[in-house]
Amino acid sequence: MAEQVLNQFRCDKALREECAAIYSAMGMDLNTAFRMFMERTRMVGGLPFPAVLPESKKTQIEAQAVIDALRNEARDVPEMTLEEINAEITAARAERNNRG
Numbered sequence: 001m002a003e004q005v006l007n008q009f010r011c012d013k014a015l016r017e018e019c020a021a022i023y024s025a026m027g028m029d030l031n032t033a034f035r036m037f038m039e040r041t042r043m044v045g046g047l048p049f050p051a052v053l054p055e056s057k058k059t060q061i062e063a064q065a066v067i068d069a070l071r072n073e074a075r076d077v078p079e080m081t082l083e084e085i086n087a088e089i090t091a092a093r094a095e096r097n098n099r100g
Helices: 013-025 030-044 060-075 082-099
Strands: none
Touching: 013 030
16 A cells, blocks of 8 residues: 555635535545545546636626726715825735734
């Protein structure tokens, strides 16, 4: 038997639970499903499913509706001075630096 290694990764808890339930209904656990995914990846030399961006085309009318909605939303936003904008940016950077 080949040397075993531990693989760990993080994912959304709800996603994990949904997938675990699906695989359980198929009679396997997540570890088995992931090993199958990796074996299939090796067999095909890439992702074992098509990985393409979905086609998303908006009509001119749909695009204009989105623009209009954003304009309406922006009407309620109060005007800010350059000093206020710079103060918000400085505060956000300071908060980010304190977290890191």
